[in-house]
Amino acid sequence: MKKIELADLFQSLENFTFDKEEIFADQTLKIIRRDWNDLVGDVLGDSSLPQSLKDGKLLVSCKHSLIAQELDFARSEILRKILDKKLPISIKKIIFRAGNSPNLKK
Structure with missing residues (x-):
């Protein structure tokens, strides 16, 4: 199997x-x-x-406002852990929102 350069893959x-x-x-x-x-x-x-993730902003849905508040208190630690992962896109900001999301476990 022929190896393909990453730049060529993205061009395709x-x-x-x-x-x-x-x-x-x-x-x-x-x-x-x-x-x-x-x-x-x-x-x-x-x-x-x-x-979702757009323009370096990570949107996190939370079951309850207390969960959003707890995560907000830990925001800098969460960001540090995410940065340590050396991901393809840098996360600059995290937004925690309380409310119903169809993807949240019941």
């Missing part, structure tokens, strides 16, 4: 209207979701879920 994807930044953001969000409980702990992790 762009020809099919795939955006490199969008791909990086999607992969970064998937990694954060996968590791969310390790980043915030099981109790907070089971009551919240990273929903």
